[in-house]
Amino acid sequence: MTVIEVVQGDITRQDTDAIVNAANESLLGGGGVDGAIHWAAGPRLAEAGAAIAPCARGDAKATPSFDLPPPIRHVIHTVGPTWKGGDRGEPDTLASCYRRCLEVADELGARSVAFPAISTGIFAFPPDRAARIAIDTLRSTRTSVERIRLMAFDADSFRLLTAALATG
Numbered sequence: 001m002t003v004i005e006v007v008q009g010d011i012t013r014q015d016t017d018a019i020v021n022a023a024n025e026s027l028l029g030g031g032g033v034d035g036a037i038h039w040a041a042g043p044r045l046a047e048a049g050a051a052i053a054p055c056a057r058g059d060a061k062a063t064p065s066f067d068l069p070p071p072i073r074h075v076i077h078t079v080g081p082t083w084k085g086g087d088r089g090e091p092d093t094l095a096s097c098y099r100r101c102l103e104v105a106d107e108l109g110a111r112s113v114a115f116p117a118i119s120t121g122i123f124a125f126p127p128d129r130a131a132r133i134a135i136d137t138l139r140s141t142r143t144s145v146e147r148i149r150l151m152a153f154d155a156d157s158f159r160l161l162t163a164a165l166a167t168g
């Protein structure tokens with residue numbers, strides 16, 4: 001039985017086995033949550049990312065967590081779609097991110113995973129639609145992960161994710 005919860009806070013400070021990074025194809029780091037995770041994990045994260053890059057949109061690849069605080073052991077990097085209006089396959093690509101991250105988490109034996117709101121920042125995916133896709137995809141994907149934590153970085157995101165989790 002997989003529990004899905006919504007938590008407001010910084011993904012780099014979570015007590016989960018793995019955290020998901022909303023990355024770009026280079027896996028070298030960037031802004032937003034990508035920047036926060038690379039800052040907390042230290043320079044070895046970009047080195048490890050470069051060794052396995054590129055990561056295609058909708059795919060996911062794992063690295064160690066390096067200097068991130070325990071119990072985080074893995075960073076699962078995924079590259080979400082850039083919003084272009086919604087008729088260029090963005091919803092399917094976003095769903096693929098969540099599905100592939102759970103597949104990678106299962107390969108790692110991770111029992112708990114924290115996700116940021118993939119693509120809803122710099123990639124401009126509408127957060128309400130993204131929340132629905134995230135929850136529907138996570139609910140419909142078979143996984144051994146026991147605890148999925150959806151991270152809200154602000155109060156509005158928390159309200160939106162909580163409402164989406166309560167419906168559908």
Ligand code: APR
Pocket residue numbers: 009010011012022023024029030031032033034035036037080116117118119120121122123124125151152153154157
């Ligand atoms: N903890 C949790 N969530 C966070 C954090 C954090 N420390 N920092 C930002 N967020 C949230 C944002 O508020 C947003 O809701 O993560 C969500 C995703 O936003 P972005 O980080 O901008 O990611 P995304 O929209 O997927 O854009 C990815 O931005 O940083 C670059 O290299 C990255 O090119 C890639 C693009």
